Amino acid sequence: MGFRFRVAVGAYRISRRVTRGGGVSEGCLFLSAADHTNHSRISRRWHIGDHSHSHSHHHHHLGGKEADGVFKLGLAADVALAVGKGLAGYLSGSTAVIADAAHSVSDIVLSGVALWSFRAARVPKDKEHPYGHGKFESLGSLGISCMLLATAGGIAWHAVHVLQDLYVSTTDVINHSLVHQHHSHVHNGQHHGIDLDHPVLALSVTIMSILVKEGLYWITKRAGDREGSELMKANAWHHRADAVSSVVALIGIGSAILGVPFLDPLAGVVVSGMILKAGMGCGYHSLMELLDAGVPLPILLPIKQTILRVEGVKGCHQLRGRKAGSSLYLDVHIEVDPFLSVSAAHDIGENVRHEIQEFHEEVAEVFIHIDPSVSDLSNIKSGQQNNSNGFHERDVVALVHSIFSSQFPKMSLEHITWHSLQGKIFLQILVSMAPDTLIREAMEMAKKAEKEVLTGDCSLNQVSVQLRLGQQIPQFGQEKPNLDERRQES
Ligand SMILES: [Zn+2]
Ligand SMILES: [Zn+2]
Ligand SMILES: [Zn+2]
Secondary structure, X not given: OOOOOOOOOOOEEEEOOEEOOOOEXXXXXXXXXXXHHHHHHHHHHHHOOOOOOOOEOOOOXXXXXXXXXXXXXXXXXXXHHHXXXXXXXXXXXXXXXXXXXXXXXXXXXXXXXXXXXXXXXXXXXXXXXXXOOOHHHXXXXXXXXHHHHHHHHHHHHHHHHHHHHHHHOOOOHHHHHHHHHHHOOOOOOOOOOOOOOOHHHHHHHHHHHHHHHHHHHHHHHHXXXXXXXXXXXXXXXXXXXXXXXXXXXXXXXXXXXXXXXOHHHHHHHHHHHHHHHHHHHHHHHHHHHHOOOEOOHHHHHHHHXXXXXXXXXXXXXXXXXXXXXOEEEEEEEEEEOOOOOHHHHHHXXXXXXXXXXXXXXXXXXXXXXEEEOOHHHOOOOOOOOOOOOHHHHHHHHHHHHHHHHHHXXXXXXXXXXXXXXXXEEEEEEEEEOOOXXXXXXXXXXXXXXXXXXXXXXXXXXXXXXXXXXXXXXXXXXXXXXXXXXXXXXO
């Protein structure tokens, strides 16, 4: 069977098809009720009581709450470190510890920015931001990445500085450390110094800070990997940058005490490289998110498989995605049976959306474009290529009306369905007839009518007259006057 019109509601239909060029195929009888129940099952499953269906569902891996907690934990730790260091520095009078406290204050600001941009990204879409606020997360991540780059630069600069000092004089390292620490405690500048006047206090504060910060790195990194959030990864690396720069400070002191001066700049260069790499990675990804770079194929392939699994989907193409923070925005063309009704095709689209959001929680929104699948059309004779347009459709409808009212008064015109596929036009004409008409007669009449319509407009590729036996399909919001009335008028 070449193709079937499947729009009618539960009715046996006699369908007769005439192909341009005179080839008449046998009329066929089939039960379309099966198709109908199939579609209504789909629609009932997802559209029950869902008259104003929403197309966007926001899912997040951690429901946002756990992730929010991770940011708050980082902020709280920075506050605790700042207060603890400030108190310890004030009580002991150690300027190095006070300077370290100042660094922790700048960490509070940065953790605050991270938490703020994370929350801003989760504000529901509004009139000003109809696509949501996900890019706030990318922006915050870019900011933190820039800070990481500055930190890496600062540590590298310090290492070069020490190397220069070593070149000039290899004996003055302890002095250097003592002098240097008094101008090195800016946040994005040099590593944290150790106050040698209060060695126990300074050392315990530094070690405590390293442990807390490295712990925060692991907690934030793990959450960031789960959430797919560049912001969390960047923030994790900020925690680690603080930890490793303190380690560099310790190594600097140790190397001075042990008399191995090159250890300090060496550690500085290694750590600077580490932070530089992380900062560039996070910064690059955030920038790509901001520039709407497409997500890589390994992320799209499983989504494509999910789409193709949905019942009624014959194919899909132009699947593309872009990230905004931890949310993924998709659009895709799906191919469906070209003779489905608009509502049935829409149901398939909704099923696709539902399945994607069920199995790929990072997907915030999917835009689905429905294409008629053209793979089934290869057996239809090609005719003139037409560009379907409304004006032409009106001409054809008028032609059909005049042919039927003048030459086939026994057939009462009920509905004309217009199919336009790859420039070919197929017309499906639904008629009703008096109950005492013989089916053989009706078929003869339909054959003639189809030929008349085909010869009447050379742009048509195929015409099929179909007899309605059961109930009429309700016509919602029809602007045109009832076809029966129009026929009676003429
Ligand atoms: Zn910091
Ligand atoms: Zn397409
Ligand atoms: Zn819809």
